[in-house]
Amino acid sequence: MKKLLIRGRVLSFRDEPASADDHEAYCYYEDGAVLVEGGLIRQSGAYADVVAAAGSDFETVDHRPHLIMPGFIDTHIHYPQTQVVASYAANLLEWLNTYTFVAEQKFADEQHAQFITERFLDELIRHGTTTAVAYCSVHPQSADAYFRASQYRGMRMLGGKVMMDRNAPPALCDTAQSGYDDSKALIARWHGVDRLEYVITPRFAITSTPAQMEASGALAAEFPDMCIQTHLSENHDEIAFTKQLYPDAPDYLGIYEHYGLLGNRTLLGHSIHLEAREVAVMAETGAIAVFCPTSNLFLGSGLFDRDRLKANGVRMAVATDIGGGTSFSMLRTLDEGYKVLQLRGQRMNPFQSFYMMTLGNARALSLEDRIGTLEAGTEADLVVLDSCATAPMRLRMAAGATLEQELFLLQTMGDDRAIVETYIAGKPMKKALA
Ligand code: GUN
Ligand code: ZN
DSSP, X not given: OOEEEEEEEEEEESSOOSSTTOGGGEEEEXXXXXXXXXXXXXXXXXXXXXXXXXXXXXXXXXXXXXXXXXXXXXXXXEGGGTTTTTOOOSSHHHHIIIIIHHXXXXXXXXXXXXXXXXXXHHHHHHTTEEEEEEEOOSSHHHHHHHHHHHHHHTOOEEEEOOBOOXXXXXXXXXXXXXXXXXXXXXXXXXXXXXTEEEEEOBOOGGGSOHHHHHHHHHHHHHSTTSEEEEEESOOHHHHHHHHHHSTTSSSHHHXXXXXXXXXXXXXXXXXXXXXXXXXXXXXXXXXXXXXXXXXXHHTTOOOOOHHHXXXXXXXXXXXXXXXXXXXXXXXXXXXXXXXXXXXXXXXXXXXXXXXXXXXXXXXXXXXXXXXSSOOTTSBOOEXXXXXXXXXXXXXXXXXXXXXXXXXXXXXXXXXXXXXXXXXXXXXXXXXXXX
């Protein structure tokens, strides 16, 4: 395959920016380029250096004056909830029972699963997201459809079928044994195939019996390097019900701890209302608190306490949580995240936001050697951003903007219209969808 030289302003992160003045934390080239070959980044940096290294046989795509960054990563999303977004409910449990558990039943039909997963992946690409960690429905065929469509697009995608064996409609329940067996068969079919990774997915403690929690723990022990995803302390009623179901547990997290589900690839969606012991155990085990701001505001779940978690050494990631979340866009997500933190009196500068969407989320998944950066040898998943995508954005930019101000504008006013192109393994994918 011919080399591709992608030219534009280039931004990537080396580390989490301590402040907006932490220039060591990021690399920015006003006239930059990324050289891609065989799906991988060969080199990135100043255009003059990259073009000199490219040799003679390459094509050029000129995205100037747009901004090229590593593709966005979404660490918590439910693909079967693509048609659940914007469902009117008072709180999490009402929303789950009234809409979500109804919509997810349709995924017993593999054709429906395929129809939705293809549109879901198209939406990710349209919004500049190149990797996501998804919950599928309880039906193994929903995961087959998801992985097949992701493989076809060449995307680095993670996901798993939810295990749930109580407190849900019978049509959505597996059993401890079938959940284990189906997960294991999916692992054999998909884990490590091309760019795909299986994720062990007990939905949350409310929908799993102790026997199913034990089966999840057995999977985790058999596949110690595999990601695990579940939900934790999102809503006060959820927490109270969980404690009733597991009266011997010291707290909500103690359930997952007891069944051996905590490690440095465990993604704990929401993690809002935490006791001190839970925070300490998360820090100790390296488990990740996943901030889902649009969902937390939409369902009225609560305000994520980033500074408390950070002060205690807890790792963090950020995600849309479609369909509790209200947008596929990581720009919209970080905008809402900024506002959640504002309400808590906590500050998040734009460099930190864009770090979180890219390298920060890659690190949370322990995938920073493959995605989330523009380092040579990593996978060429890129997003190209237009800060003048709409008339109000153009007007704001015309008033003059530093890079920091431009990023803040992209986050505050940007959405899918600001995504000029999305490259998956070096292939432009967004324009082809239009
Ligand atoms: N807790 C258990 N399942 C879900 C879900 O699908 N969405 C959200 N937001 N919380 C959950
Ligand atoms: Zn969720």
